[in-house]
Every structure is written in C-alpha cells, then in structure tokens.
Amino acid sequence: MPVAEALTQILASAPAAPETETVYLEQAVARVLAESPTSPVAVPPADNSSMDGYAVRSQDCQNPATTLPISQRIPAGSAPLPLEPGTAARIFTGAEMPAGADAVVIQENATEADGHVAFSGPINAGSNVRPKGQDIALGAEVIYKGRRLQPADIGLLASTGIDSVRVYRPIKVAIISTGDELVEPGSSLGAGKIYNSNRFVLTTLLAKLGCEVVNIGRVQDDLAATTDALERAAEQADCILSTGGVSVGEEDYVKAAVEALGALQLWRMRIKPGKPLAFGHVKQIPFFGLPGNPASSLITFTLFVRPFLLKMQGAHIEPPLRLSVAAGFERSSAGSREEYMRARYENGVVHIHQNQSSGMLSSASWANGLVVVYPHQTVALGDLVEFIPFSELLN
Numbered sequence: 414m415p416v417a418e419a420l421t422q423i424l425a426s427a428p429a430a431p432e433t434e435t436v437y438l439e440q441a442v443a444r445v446l447a448e449s450p451t452s453p454v455a456v457p458p459a460d461n462s463s464m465d466g467y468a469v470r471s472q473d474c475q476n477p478a479t480t481l482p483i484s485q486r487i488p489a490g491s492a493p494l495p496l497e498p499g500t501a502a503r504i505f506t507g508a509e510m511p512a513g514a515d516a517v518v519i520q521e522n523a524t525e526a527d528g529h530v531a532f533s534g535p536i537n538a539g540s541n542v543r544p545k546g547q548d549i550a551l552g553a554e555v556i557y558k559g560r561r562l563q564p565a566d567i568g569l570l571a572s573t574g575i576d577s578v579r580v581y582r583p584i585k586v587a588i589i590s591t592g593d594e595l596v597e598p599g600s601s602l603g604a605g606k607i608y609n610s611n612r613f614v615l616t617t618l619l620a621k622l623g624c625e626v627v628n629i630g631r632v633q634d635d636l637a638a639t640t641d642a643l644e645r646a647a648e649q650a651d652c653i654l655s656t657g658g659v660s661v662g663e664e665d666y667v668k669a670a671v672e673a674l675g676a677l678q679l680w681r682m683r684i685k686p687g688k689p690l691a692f693g694h695v696k697q698i699p700f701f702g703l704p705g706n707p708a709s710s711l712i713t714f715t716l717f718v719r720p721f722l723l724k725m726q727g728a729h730i731e732p733p734l735r736l737s738v739a740a741g742f743e744r745s746s747a748g749s750r751e752e753y754m755r756a757r758y759e760n761g762v763v764h765i766h767q768n769q770s771s772g773m774l775s776s777a778s779w780a781n782g783l784v785v786v787y788p789h790q791t792v793a794l795g796d797l798v799e800f801i802p803f804s805e806l807l808n
C-alpha cells in the first residue's frame with residue numbers, strides 16, 4: 414500500500430482523546446491543550462511606550478521647534494497621571510502611557526534642560542506606542558484546543574495571567590522487542606547475539622512525545638511467547654509497539670499472534686525502508702508491528718506511529734514540513750517504493766548517506782533529515798528534491 418493511503422487509514426482508526434487533567438504552566442510543555450483558553454485581560458493591558466523618551470500629545474508638537482515643560486516622570490510599573498495639555502512626560506520602555514498622550518519621542522531626538530524638553534524632527538500620533546490589546550484582545554482565544562504546547566505558547570498563556578491549563582493525560586505505550594538474538598546493553602554478548610538498540614530509540618522517541626513507556630521486554634521467536642506478550646501489553650497500555658518478527662520468515666510470529674488476539678488491518682507498505690510494517694488491533698488496543706531493522710523501525714515510527722500517537726493524545730496534527738532543496742547526489746535507477754533516505758542538508762545542498770542499509774543506525778545518527786524519492790523518480794545533481802528535517806520528525 415502506498416505511504417499516503419496507509420497513513421490516512423491508520424489515522425482514521427485512532428481512538429478518541431484520553432481524559433484530561435489540569436497542570437501548571439511549568440509542567441505544560443509538549444502537553445496537548447484540551448480546551449481553548451480565552452484571555453481574562455488585554456495584552457498589553459494598557460497603551461505603553463516601546464522606547465525611552467518623552468510622552469506627548471502629538472498636536473502639541475506640530476511646531477518644528479517645540480519646547481514643553483516636563484510635568485511627570487513615568488518609570489515602568491508606575492501608574493501615570495493624565496498628561497496635562499501643553500506638557501511632556503519623561504517615560505521609559507514598558508511604562509504605561511499617560512491618558513491624553515498619543516506619541517513618544519525617543520530621547521535621541523530630544524534635548525532636556527531646566528525641566529523642559531525640546532524636540533527635533535516630526536512627531537506622529539501613535540509613534541513608539543504599543544496599543545492596549547495589540548498582542549491579545551480581552552476575551553480572545555489565546556491558543557486553540559489540540560495545540561501541543563511550545564515554549565512561546567506557554568509564555569503567551571502566562572502573559573494573560575493564566576497559570577494552569579487543562580491538557581490530555583499522557584497515554585501509555587507498550588514496547589515489545591522480539592528476537593532470540595537480542596541482549597540488553599550492560600550484559601555480555603554471546604555467540605549469535607546483538608544488543609537491543611530499537612527499544613532505546615523508541616523509548617526516547619516516546620518520551621519526546623510525552624508518552625509513558627511500558628517495557629514488556631524481550632520476547633523469544635515463538636508463537637505462544639509472542640501471544641502472551643501481546644496480551645500483557647494490551648492489559649497495560651493504550652497502544653502497543655513491537656519490533657521485529659513481521660517479515661515473511663517462518664521465525665516471524667508477530668502477525669499470527671496479532672490475528673489470534675485481534676486483527677491485522679494493514680501489512681506491507683510501498684516504502685523503503687520499512688516495507689513489512691504492520692498495523693492492527695490486539696483486543697481493541699491499536700498495534701504497530703515495526704520492522705526489526707533499526708533504520709526501518711525509526712523511520713516507520715516517525716512517519717506512521719508519531720502522527721498516530723499525537724492524534725490519540727488529542728493533538729491537531731500537521732504534516733511534517735517538506736523543504737525543496739538541491740540534490741548533492743545522483744540516482745539514475747528508479748525504484749518501485751517510496752524511499753526515505755538518511756540525508757544531511759548543509760550549505761544549501763542535501764547529501765544522502767552512502768550506505769542506506771536498514772541495519773545501520775550510524776547513518777541515522779549522521780543525518781539531519783530524510784530525502785524522499787518517489788517511485789519511478791530519478792535524481793540528477795542539482796535537481797530539487799523533498800527533504801524532511803529531523804526537527805519535524807523527532808520532536
């Protein structure tokens with residue numbers, strides 16, 4: 414199945430968002446808003462000066478050589494008196510404008526002496542004034558429900574005086590590592606064994622998405638053990654991920670185990686790497702069978718699992734940004750699968766890693782994104798190709 418079609422089908426079966434909880438802003442980063450908060454104040458709450466200088470009524474300064482007496486001094490944080498007509502107020506950046514004043518003359522264009530100030534240059538109404546409500550109007554929606562809160566969003570909420578928000582509770586995601594060859598880091602490698610790296614990639618990706626990880630552990634290549642692990646995962650988690658065992662070999666038990674406990678909805682995508690990706694349900698709990706090859710599981714996670722988990726958490730999802738960049742590589746033979754190549758964009762050109770083996774993680778560690786090459790597409794040096802920065806996929 415083509416990638417876009419598979420993604421549409423997978424996203425369509427995401428369950429409804431979980432329950433909600435209230436958290437303080439300090440804990441709200443990367444959480445998904447379950448409400449659309451409105452602002453209890455205007456931001457800024459009053460007109461204020463954007464510069465250090467003198468607040469005036471612009472109509473008092475129409476004369477090119479105006480000199481005005483200084484009637485008050487307004488530091489930031491103080492409450493100003495209304496500005497007496499025919500006078501100026503000494504004012505500082507961020508200080509509230511006195512009623513009646515409509516402009517600020519920056520101090521570089523003013524000369525102060527004996528309690529009076531003289532101005533050079535024209536003075537226009539509104540200059541150097543930040544109007545009340547310029548950032549957020551009173552009662553306006555501050556941020557939309559479904560937003561995954563970013564640092565600026567949290568600051569925006571704080572600027573309205575809001576100190577806590579309603580967000581969706583974190584979802585639990587179970588990880589099952591299949592394979593008789595796997596050994597956990599920290600123990601010694603026996604003959605025929607390799608270290609389990611996929612679990613660490615997935616745990617890290619899940620932490621970034623704000624999910625709680627339930628580590629089911631390593632499962633032998635055996636139908637009963639795989640079925641048992643899936644059952645345990647379904648009891649404890651909102652979504653299940655497994656790695657390995659989804660290909661066509663007789664030692665690949667994942668698909669049969671899923672079918673025994675639920676249903677397999679999709680299997681095999683027109684994608685490289687990651688062709689054997691499986692999606693289905695285990696006792697109503699959504700399930701992804703990621704391919705065992707480390708690059709395949711990383712890439713299929715970012716393209717399919719990540720948006721699914723974000724949707725499950727109530728997030729409004731946007732497709733990852735795809736940049737059009739000049740290829741620093743050539744590809745003369747076209748493939749039949751959509752390829753996501755580990756690539757590095759630097760100085761306006763994107764290079765692909767020479768070794769795109771799906772068994773290699775070093776190329777993913779070197780890369781700062783993925784180049785997408787479509788079926789039947791060839792690439793000549795300098796052609797524009799699609800590039801998805803990892804900042805779009807690994808956050």
Ligand SMILES: Nc1nc2c(c(=O)[nH]1)N[C@H]1C(S)=C(S)[C@@H](COP(=O)(O)OP(=O)(O)OC[C@H]3O[C@@H](n4cnc5c(N)ncnc54)[C@H](O)[C@@H]3O)O[C@H]1N2
Nearest residue numbers: 590592609610611612657658659660665688704705706709
């Ligand atoms: N005859 C065919 N063989 C294979 C096909 C095919 O179509 N016909 N597809 C290949 C493709 S493409 C992929 S991708 C792999 C996926 O296979 P599985 O998902 O069944 O994964 P395994 O066979 O269990 O493992 C593949 C590879 O990855 C290593 N691995 C597994 N788990 C981990 C882990 N947690 N950490 C690190 N490395 C892991 C495993 O040792 C294998 O080397 O199948 C191809 N075969």
Ligand code: MOO
Nearest residue numbers: 686687688709771
């Ligand atoms: O499709 Mo597999 O993921 O290349 O190695």
